[in-house]
Amino acid sequence: MGEKSAKKKQYILDKARGVFSEKGFKNVTMKDIVDACEISRGGLYLYFSNTEELFLEVLSSEAREDDDEAIDAALSGDASAGDMLALFLKEQKKEILRKKNNLTVATYEYYSVNKQTTKNNPLKLQFDTAVRIVEKLIENGVENGEFVCENPVGCARNLMYVVEGLKITSKTIGISEEAIDRELMYVLEGLVPFELNS
Amino acid sequence: MGEKSAKKKQYILDKARGVFSEKGFKNVTMKDIVDACEISRGGLYLYFSNTEELFLEVLSSEAREDDDEAIDAALSGDASAGDMLALFLKEQKKEILRKKNNLTVATYEYYSVNKQTTKNNPLKLQFDTAVRIVEKLIENGVENGEFVCENPVGCARNLMYVVEGLKITSKTIGISEEAIDRELMYVLEGLVPFELNS
Amino acid sequence: MGEKSAKKKQYILDKARGVFSEKGFKNVTMKDIVDACEISRGGLYLYFSNTEELFLEVLSSEAREDDDEAIDAALSGDASAGDMLALFLKEQKKEILRKKNNLTVATYEYYSVNKQTTKNNPLKLQFDTAVRIVEKLIENGVENGEFVCENPVGCARNLMYVVEGLKITSKTIGISEEAIDRELMYVLEGLVPFELNS
Amino acid sequence: MGEKSAKKKQYILDKARGVFSEKGFKNVTMKDIVDACEISRGGLYLYFSNTEELFLEVLSSEAREDDDEAIDAALSGDASAGDMLALFLKEQKKEILRKKNNLTVATYEYYSVNKQTTKNNPLKLQFDTAVRIVEKLIENGVENGEFVCENPVGCARNLMYVVEGLKITSKTIGISEEAIDRELMYVLEGLVPFELNS
DNA sequence: AATGAATGAGCCTTCATTCAT
DNA sequence: TATGAATGAAGGCTCATTCAT
Numbered sequence: 154m155g156e157k158s159a160k161k162k163q164y165i166l167d168k169a170r171g172v173f174s175e176k177g178f179k180n181v182t183m184k185d186i187v188d189a190c191e192i193s194r195g196g197l198y199l200y201f202s203n204t205e206e207l208f209l210e211v212l213s214s215e216a217r218e219d220d221d222e223a224i225d226a227a228l229s230g231d232a233s234a235g236d237m238l239a240l241f242l243k244e245q246k247k248e249i250l251r252k253k254n255n256l257t258v259a260t261y262e263y264y265s266v267n268k269q270t271t272k273n274n275p276l277k278l279q280f281d282t283a284v285r286i287v288e289k290l291i292e293n294g295v296e297n298g299e300f301v302c303e304n305p306v307g308c309a310r311n312l313m314y315v316v317e318g319l320k321i322t323s324k325t326i327g328i329s330e331e332a333i334d335r336e337l338m339y340v341l342e343g344l345v346p347f348e349l350n351s
Numbered sequence: 352m353g354e355k356s357a358k359k360k361q362y363i364l365d366k367a368r369g370v371f372s373e374k375g376f377k378n379v380t381m382k383d384i385v386d387a388c389e390i391s392r393g394g395l396y397l398y399f400s401n402t403e404e405l406f407l408e409v410l411s412s413e414a415r416e417d418d419d420e421a422i423d424a425a426l427s428g429d430a431s432a433g434d435m436l437a438l439f440l441k442e443q444k445k446e447i448l449r450k451k452n453n454l455t456v457a458t459y460e461y462y463s464v465n466k467q468t469t470k471n472n473p474l475k476l477q478f479d480t481a482v483r484i485v486e487k488l489i490e491n492g493v494e495n496g497e498f499v500c501e502n503p504v505g506c507a508r509n510l511m512y513v514v515e516g517l518k519i520t521s522k523t524i525g526i527s528e529e530a531i532d533r534e535l536m537y538v539l540e541g542l543v544p545f546e547l548n549s
Numbered sequence: 550m551g552e553k554s555a556k557k558k559q560y561i562l563d564k565a566r567g568v569f570s571e572k573g574f575k576n577v578t579m580k581d582i583v584d585a586c587e588i589s590r591g592g593l594y595l596y597f598s599n600t601e602e603l604f605l606e607v608l609s610s611e612a613r614e615d616d617d618e619a620i621d622a623a624l625s626g627d628a629s630a631g632d633m634l635a636l637f638l639k640e641q642k643k644e645i646l647r648k649k650n651n652l653t654v655a656t657y658e659y660y661s662v663n664k665q666t667t668k669n670n671p672l673k674l675q676f677d678t679a680v681r682i683v684e685k686l687i688e689n690g691v692e693n694g695e696f697v698c699e700n701p702v703g704c705a706r707n708l709m710y711v712v713e714g715l716k717i718t719s720k721t722i723g724i725s726e727e728a729i730d731r732e733l734m735y736v737l738e739g740l741v742p743f744e745l746n747s
Numbered sequence: 748m749g750e751k752s753a754k755k756k757q758y759i760l761d762k763a764r765g766v767f768s769e770k771g772f773k774n775v776t777m778k779d780i781v782d783a784c785e786i787s788r789g790g791l792y793l794y795f796s797n798t799e800e801l802f803l804e805v806l807s808s809e810a811r812e813d814d815d816e817a818i819d820a821a822l823s824g825d826a827s828a829g830d831m832l833a834l835f836l837k838e839q840k841k842e843i844l845r846k847k848n849n850l851t852v853a854t855y856e857y858y859s860v861n862k863q864t865t866k867n868n869p870l871k872l873q874f875d876t877a878v879r880i881v882e883k884l885i886e887n888g889v890e891n892g893e894f895v896c897e898n899p900v901g902c903a904r905n906l907m908y909v910v911e912g913l914k915i916t917s918k919t920i921g922i923s924e925e926a927i928d929r930e931l932m933y934v935l936e937g938l939v940p941f942e943l944n945s
Numbered sequence: 946a947a948t949g950a951a952t953g954a955g956c957c958t959t960c961a962t963t964c965a966t
Numbered sequence: 967t968a969t970g971a972a973t974g975a976a977g978g979c980t981c982a983t984t985c986a987t
Binding site: 176177179180258260261262264265266268271274276277280304307308310311313314315316317318319320321322324325326327335336339340343 | 374375377378456458459460462463464466469472474475478502505506508509511512513514515516517518519520522523524525533534537538541
């Protein structure tokens with residue numbers, strides 16, 4: 154498979170992401186993908202054998218992008234810890250609200266049916282990575298006096314479970330931007346020294 | 352429909368709950384239900400026209416029970432606010448860990464594809480009910496000095512989003528009982544007056 | 550599956566035999582069967598899951614009939630050994646020449662691809678049964694002076710291999726009734742005492 | 748088509764023979780051939796338009812070799828008739844038992860579905876050639892007193908039908924080398940003068 | 946009410962064949 | 967000549983739904 158077909162494979166992955174975003178995992182058929190890509194049935198099978206294979210490749214390309222972006226945005230800057238945490242949460246908010254190419258539902262659906270060993274579960278990796286980033290930011294903030302926190306890892310976990318809760322709520326009940334802000338703010342305020350808070 | 356067929360309908364709903372619990376929503380076929388109920392294909396159609404109708408009835412019977420249980424357990428007692436909140440959280444934990452007849456995944460799957468108007472969304476009703484209960488309990492606790500909390504509704508919401516996060520995590524990544532305890536404890540500790548906490 | 554569906558199953562087997570007879574094994578699709586039976590695709594799958602299952606059932610019903618007929622025709626009579634052998638060969642000739650519902654080719658094709666353990670191979674059973682019948686007839690003939698033969702089992706085997714050769718020749722090259730008679734006669738003449746032969 | 752492409756065509760035919768030998772006729776796809784030859788899909792079509800054309804060319808090249816070999820081996824020697832017949836039968840036995848590049852099954856399969864006019868049927872040509880060879884050998888043997896036979900052509904035909912029977916048996920039921928020897932011996936013994944036989 | 950055989954739409958998958966390079 | 971990506975026809979199979987009994 155040369156450069157050309159690598160391009161086409163990427164093209165299919167991009168289109169497929171849109172389809173999975175709209176329909177979840179199990180609702181998607183190879184025909185849906187074929188229609189979205191405007192290629193022939195047989196053509197699709199040259200690149201992917203079934204929706205699972207396709208979905209997992211969509212996910213892994215997605216994950217790569219996410220991790221990179223998140224880590225870059227959160228850690229490589231020279232801004233203050235508070236600013237960086239705010240930036241991180243802004244990214245999370247964007248993700249929670251994202252309509253297009255949002256794989257949250259499909260991912261939850263897939264992994265709830267196809268449980269992975271804890272070790273290999275990419276959802277776990279993503280979650281743990283995020284927790285570690287937040288924890289680090291809080292610790293930095295505590296060091297330079299921006300934050301007050303006795304249990305940074307507990308707080309980081311609390312924050313990320315809230316984010317998970319907001320994600321699934323966004324996809325099932327629906328949620329407003331303001332409500333997200335309010336929830337994230339609630340957690341942040343717990344970190345800010347008392348006098349500044351009032 | 353006489354009393355006899357009402358009984359049979361309930362029988363089907365009970366069996367169907369087990370199936371949706373195991374397989375999610377979209378993965379369930381009418382044949383799965385028929386097999387679980389050990390009735391005929393045609394027989395099932397006398398009571399339900401398709402899996403969606405069946406699922407929604409399963410859900411609404413579920414919701415009724417849940418609400419009743421939760422409210423009874425949380426509010427009708429004469430225990431202290433702290434004990435009642437602990438009881439409420441114990442119920443939530445049981446729900447998060449429940450293997451049998453757990454409709455979490457099927458429900459998320461269904462409502463993420465079939466978005467409801469905010470008003471009629473039973474998930475929203477359930478969530479809001481829970482928040483109100485927790486809020487009430489916190490307020491009671493603050494009044495009698497058990498808790499310290501400046502923003503009871505914010506804290507209640509935070510708690511319930513964490514619970515949502517734990518639910519979905521339990522179903523996709525998997526989670527240990529200890530991890531659930533730790534998260535719920537983290538929130539509770541924020542409510543306990545400082546001196547008692549150390 | 551009640552009596553009614555047993556009838557339908559038999560109906561399908563009958564039609565399928567015709568199809569396998571015309572097209573061999575691998576050339577037959579479920580659609581061919583469906584068309585021949587004038588039933589729906591789904592309907593066929595209620596009875597048989599694939600062409601192999603269908604073919605094997607056709608074969609085993611076939612075999613039962615054959616064995617019974619052959620054994621009855623060859624051994625239960627009170628005619629002379631010569632007459633009975635002649636009868637047996639007439640049956641073989643009929644089989645070799647049969648156009649309709651002749652599974653020779655399909656069977657050869659199937660078993661050449663799906664080799665069976667020698668023990669379970671129905672072709673072997675059929676062949677061995679035939680050899681034993683012929684051997685018995687020859688021995689009877691020798692006893693009452695109709696035949697002369699020093700090696701009845703060798704002669705019986707020779708005869709049945711010739712029959713096999715004639716069967717496959719009939720299906721691939723084509724063969725006339727006279728040619729079959731000539732071959733079978735050639736073997737029979739070896740059994741008849743010299744003086745009668747001229 | 749230059750010399751170079753003639754070579755490649757022969758290369759494809761050789762590889763294809765192996766494939767038809769393993770899989771029969773209908774089971775072989777153009778992809779099987781392409782893979783065996785390690786050439787491109789399009790490349791194959793430059794030489795052969797479909798599996799049938801390819802198979803027929805494989806067959807005709809096969810036939811040519813066979814005939815030549817057989818005739819050379821059987822008639823051009825200066826050995827005794829008995830030795831030459833033994834040699835011929837040894838060749839037949841080798842063919843019956845041959846695993847690699849054995850087209851028996853594919854050939855039977857092809858010609859049983861695609862009946863040829865008797866005149867052009869290469870199977871018939873092969874069979875008739877073999878009969879004539881055996882007949883000639885027997886006649887020679889009778890002349891010089893090695894054999895006793897009143898009906899050489901009948902005996903030759905009987906022998907070749909047995910060989911056909913052994914071939915198909917070998918491919919469907921399976922047969923041991925000893926069983927083949929026994930059958931061929933049975934026929935040969937009928938040719939040997941009585942006193943020598945005992 | 947209840948049964949379960951039957952239907953046919955629709956998705957899955959393979960493969961012969963074409964065609965731009 | 968040679969390549970291999972692309973196509974679409976065709977067959978496999980499942981499942982919601984109907985209907986005669």
